[in-house]
Amino acid sequence: MSNHIIKHNYQVTKSDRNKLNNHNSFLMWFTGLSGSGKSTIANLVELELHKKGIKTYVLDGDNIRKGINKDLTFAPEDRTENIRRIAEIANLMVEAGNVVLAAFVSPYKKDRENVKNILKNSNFVEIYVNTSVEECEKRDVKGLYKKARAGEIKNMTGISAPYEAPENPDLEIITENLTIEQSVNEVLKYIQPKLQLKDE
Ligand SMILES: Nc1ncnc2c1ncn2[C@@H]1O[C@H](COP(=O)(O)OS(=O)(=O)O)[C@@H](OP(=O)(O)O)[C@H]1O
Numbered sequence: 001m002s003n004h005i006i007k008h009n010y011q012v013t014k015s016d017r018n019k020l021n022n023h024n025s026f027l028m029w030f031t032g033l034s035g036s037g038k039s040t041i042a043n044l045v046e047l048e049l050h051k052k053g054i055k056t057y058v059l060d061g062d063n064i065r066k067g068i069n070k071d072l073t074f075a076p077e078d079r080t081e082n083i084r085r086i087a088e089i090a091n092l093m094v095e096a097g098n099v100v101l102a103a104f105v106s107p108y109k110k111d112r113e114n115v116k117n118i119l120k121n122s123n124f125v126e127i128y129v130n131t132s133v134e135e136c137e138k139r140d141v142k143g144l145y146k147k148a149r150a151g152e153i154k155n156m157t158g159i160s161a162p163y164e165a166p167e168n169p170d171l172e173i174i175t176e177n178l179t180i181e182q183s184v185n186e187v188l189k190y191i192q193p194k195l196q197l198k199d200e
């Protein structure tokens, strides 16, 4: 069937939308364990960008796993499908001119590679929020680690399911060495040049 779908070329392109907004659009992908700091950092980075008039949107478990992906579990194949759908949504939002911040555990390397391919490389920044499982368990923001230790949650990343750390992330934030403000500033500093439109 899909062989018969012919792509229509619309006249307003991503580049036109970016010119109108006066900034580039791309995806920041935050990966790390539950409690590592993905949502905290994404939220504050978005706030700073928003204050500067940049069009932003955060994708996270609240708007994805409770909505479009509410049919998916934490089994490996469902996590893969979770990440694939999020990447497709993020790609549309980037095409529409937004700076998208996605905060998902995304524990499998091949799934994150797939995101990169869907976004066509240059529109993708991989940010590894590196916090040890010991520290995440100490924070236990949502009480999930306690439940996992008690056997009430199966497939808990870092406890009973794997986390494949990125080997070559664009940016690595080691939160145990930083304050929240420092973590946010590292991200803002890294993405600043990517926001600028290139002169023609
Ligand atoms: N088994 C298991 N493993 C990991 N995380 C779990 C699990 N069960 C529920 N949660 C909660 O769901 C959030 C992770 O969802 P994600 O969509 O980011 O996961 S994944 O990317 O598909 O692996 C994650 O959110 P964050 O804490 O914000 O990372 C958890 O709150």
Ligand SMILES: Nc1ncnc2c1ncn2[C@@H]1O[C@H](COP(=O)(O)OP(=O)(O)O)[C@@H](O)[C@H]1O
Binding pocket: 032, 033, 034, 035, 036, 037, 038, 039, 040, 041, 103, 139, 141, 174, 175, 176, 178, 179, 180, 181, 183
């Ligand atoms: N440098 C840091 N960067 C981000 N979060 C930090 C940092 N130091 C401590 N934290 C704390 O860690 C917790 C991270 O929780 P959260 O952002 O919900 O993680 P995640 O979205 O990865 O599950 C928060 O309570 C936050 O205050």
